[in-house]
Amino acid sequence: MKVLRLLLLFVAAAIISYGLDALGMILPWLFGSMIATIIYIRLIPRALYFPRWLGDLGVFIMAIEIGSTLTLDALADMRADLFNIFLMTILVLILSLILSRLFIFLTKSTPETAVLASVPGALSQMLIMAEEEERADILLVTLTQMSRIILIVLIVPFVSGLFQPVSDLTADPVEVNYLTEIFSLPMLIIPIAAVVLIYLLNKINFPASLMLGPIIVLIVWNLTTGVEFSLDLQFINAAQILFGIRIGLQIASLMTQLNKRLIFSIMLQNLILIFGTMFIVYMFQLFTSHQFNDLFLSAAPGGLGQIIVIAIETGGNIAMISSYHIFRIFFIIIVVVPIVGYYLKYLNRKRKRQS
Template identity: 30%
Template sequence: MSRQSTPAISKAISQPLSILITLATALAGGGIFMLLHWPLPWLLGPMIAALISSNLRKQAYSWPGQIRNTGMIIVGYTIGLSLTAPALTEISRQLPAMLLMTALLLLFCAGIAVLVSKVSGTNYKTILLGSIPGGLTQMLVLAEESEDVNLTVVTVIQVIRLMMIIICIPLLIYSPLFAGHAGGADSTPLVSAAAESTGVLFPNIIYFGIACTLCGIGGQKIKFPTAFLLGPAIITAVLQISGLEGTMLPAVLTNAAQLMIGVYVGLLLDPRKLNHKLLTLSLAVGSGAVLIAGAYGFSLLFAYLESVSAATALLSLAPGGMDQMSLIAHEVGAELPTVAGFQLFRTFFIFFAVPPLFKLIFHERKRKPEAAGTKLT
């Protein structure tokens, strides 16, 4: 781990007790979000509960990085299950369109980050990581591993964007703007046989568990980006394509993984590091709205190029999670294979291409001033 995950613990409270207090707080936060039917209850609920409680009494809260890593391994396994033969077929068929639309969306986000950075006075690296529509966990881990990045600002922008997408995209799809344009030709779910399987987890889950853990640890040792997420995702996909059947995990385990990650992020946040709070929040909401508008504009281009329905195009390009967008696609009769294929492609494109590209660009920018200084001397 590149950064200490929790504040120092008071001698009056042992670490096991502080972990139990943190867990109880997280469960309460998740439970409240569940009762209120708010989005991502077991990620955002524990995150917000840990954030508020730990800032009231920091000494009482602790959450070792190993717990977060366990949650990331579980999420990585779940992502790997999505790389099925139908998904790969859909990705290969529409690869040119996927590359074009993903590149346009990322360039649009980079442009938004330039404007927000100038208005807010926050460094561009921080705003860019907050603006990229990747997985929340992926961007936060990349932010944590990067220098000169305000993790609090990145998290605020990412969380606001995610919640706006989850709330606004369904409202758009069900609005008169899309009336008569939701239906698609094929609404067959793009899931693997493993995802539909009702079989028992054992013994295959043991093999997957060992492989995912070893790949996560090995990836970290060779400094692979977000190793505890990407390592398990890659090995799960390889094993599954090789013939070892993987099974979707029970909801309780995936919820637990979200809690493990959410608590960790909540304890990392320090609102006192958020300069110009009102301005930053306003810019986060504004940039989220502009991003949704941009995704809608690109969806019109995609619908024209590929002759798909307006709803299918928007859900394919919406910078939200594959699970939420696929669920909406199924409900409105959009082309689910297209939606899931696009969302999956963008997710893995950002997973694999953005971290090394991000580090390369800012490493070069850092070297140029150093080289200039050397010439002057």
């Protein structure tokens, strides 16, 4: 019976997600599964059977897709503008970490919650770390990160539309084969090596090992074999459903803690981050030849998929904007995530010594 109830939730999540997708909702499969889970918990009082390995499988699939984006072409695009990409990424991250102090003041949350809620463009990675960190409020982290995506979609197109480039600087995105089109037996080494690496990273207590393991393996694969691929949309949607159900279960148990103060704090922090990024871009433009529209979309603290859609609609430089965001994704995952992880462990050790 518990398996049948779980299958019922999967069906509900797929139907709601498909409906949101048809309506043009952002991240429909992630949000749809979270909405379905929260509704399910409210309507059906029986405990939901959802084994942890299913949520982990969703994270594993998403990590493979993220890793597959770092191709040789993406590296070539980054190399020409590497210093600008690095500096812009650092400035936006510094701004977000400064705002984490404001977030602590407004919400009375822990430093762990504030840091994980503030890092931009890293929804999945920060939620995974929030799950692992017992002093982090996953509801606050989730709502802050998710509301930022919504605000990005509402605000960024308007701002970007005011500064559309005067010349056509767009570049067609590179076509990449889907996994099912080029799959061969040697490619089985990818999930096997990823599982082994996850195990080894867990042994040394490395942060977010479930996400980093597949990504590192895909980086090595792309750079050594030249066989590039993207996961089929069905795999990505299924991964978002699995991950969304896991997060939805956690949010459903914490919804009673939400109040007007928290809503105001979340909105204020995200708005300051977005418009603070605009100021950074304005100052940055004084020293470069890039269009404001391209720089703003490159720096905007949102997901790669949403930003690229906006860039296409406003005539942005797709190659440049993609390279900035891909660099930030990997910089956050490979550099920021471990640093944040060790910082949170430092806070725990310090707290234990003082107690």
